[in-house]
Every structure is written in C-alpha cells, then in structure tokens.
Amino acid sequence: MWLWQDxxxxxxxxxxxxxxxxxxxxxxxxxxxxxxxxLEATRQVVDLRxxxxxxxxxxxxxxxxxxxxxxxxxxxxxxxxAALMGQPTAARQRLQSVLGEEPLSxxxxxAQQAAQDVSAMAHDTAAVREYVRARVASCRTKLGLAGLLxxxxxxxxx
Numbered sequence: 001m002w003l004w005q006d007x008x009x010x011x012x013x014x015x016x017x018x019x020x021x022x023x024x025x026x027x028x029x030x031x032x033x034x035x036x037x038x039l040e041a042t043r044q045v046v047d048l049r050x051x052x053x054x055x056x057x058x059x060x061x062x063x064x065x066x067x068x069x070x071x072x073x074x075x076x077x078x079x080x081x082a083a084l085m086g087q088p089t090a091a092r093q094r095l096q097s098v099l100g101e102e103p104l105s106x107x108x109x110x111a112q113q114a115a116q117d118v119s120a121m122a123h124d125t126a127a128v129r130e131y132v133r134a135r136v137a138s139c140r141t142k143l144g145l146a147g148l149l150x151x152x153x154x155x156x157x158x
Contacts, residue, residue, distance in 0.1 A: 006114075013073045013074065018037065019040065059084065078090075083128040085125075099116065099119075
C-alpha cells in the first residue's frame, strides 16, 4: 500500500507469488514446505527493501510493471511515482490507464478524480509533492499513524 492512496484501511497493492501452491500430504512434507517458504519470504523482504529503498527506486520499480486492465492501483501508483520523480509524460500515460477504467463504483470514481488531479499537475513536481504530502498526512491520520516518524518527500530521487 502506498500512503498517497489516502485510504482508511490497509491494502496490498504490491505482491508477487513466491512459488506455486503445494498440496498438504503429511506433517513432515508440510514442515519442509513451510520452512522453505519462510526462507524465501525472508529473502523477498530483503529484496523489496533494496528495490523500494528510495523514491527513485520505487518509481523505477512501479513503472516497470505493465499496465493491466482491472489493476487500477498499479497504474495509479506508477503514475504518482513518475510525477513525483519529475517524469510528467510517463505519469500522464500511466494515469490515463486509470481514467480508462469503467467507473463501476464510488472508489473507482475517487481514484479517477485523484488520477485527473495528479495528471493535471504532473508538469509541476513541487505541486505534486505538496498534493502527495497532504494525502499521505491524511492517510496516516486515518490509519492512526500520525505520530510515527515518516520519511520525507524532499529526498533526492536518483
């Protein structure tokens, strides 16, 4: 979940399957599978901490993920990251995918409005950062995280 989504709940928008599922056959087999999964999960956490360690890496990672119809938040998050990194063309392209989704529910219409807002200001990185800063602060309040430390958006995006 990216706090710029400004949710009042947790969401899991960045996930990859570690390995295919495996049927339970015995406790011994299950224990071995569980151990292997735990080791792979540990490796994946370390990998994610490296891949998502700063805004530039986040943006690169999100922009490498393809636009997929029905995966609105992937496109939204990639568009916001691109706008924060000063890449207005990439931002607008990814946010256009959000606008192309059929607005079947209120949350989709709200996401589309946010995509429109970011797209309109994508050429102005300072404005995007202020917009995102406000949304992150709102989300942190909604989630009860307002008093916890948070990394700033003023770091280099290398």
